Amino acid sequence: MTGEQLVLLRGKLGLSQREFAELLGMSGSAVAMVEANHRKMSAIMRAKIAANISINDELLSFFDSTEKLKRINPK
Numbered sequence: 001m002t003g004e005q006l007v008l009l010r011g012k013l014g015l016s017q018r019e020f021a022e023l024l025g026m027s028g029s030a031v032a033m034v035e036a037n038h039r040k041m042s043a044i045m046r047a048k049i050a051a052n053i054s055i056n057d058e059l060l061s062f063f064d065s066t067e068k069l070k071r072i073n074p075k
Contacts (some may be wrong), residue, residue, distance in 0.1 A: 003037040013053065024048040
């Protein structure tokens with residue numbers, strides 16, 4: 001999941017970065033770094049998203065695979 005996709009997910013939930021970070025039990029700076037693409041999403045963050053939001057790991061994996069396809073075949 002890219003930072004942009006994380007921003008969209010958080011926005012769809014109607015949460016600020018701070019609120020989203022609290023929901024996941026993470027720091028606001030960790031969320032901000034991922035959203036800005038300064039840090040890749042960790043497996044721990046993925047698991048926390050899947051556990052705390054009605055989204056499963058398969059959907060998160062789908063986001064990752066679509067990003068890989070974009071890099072292979074950019075249009």
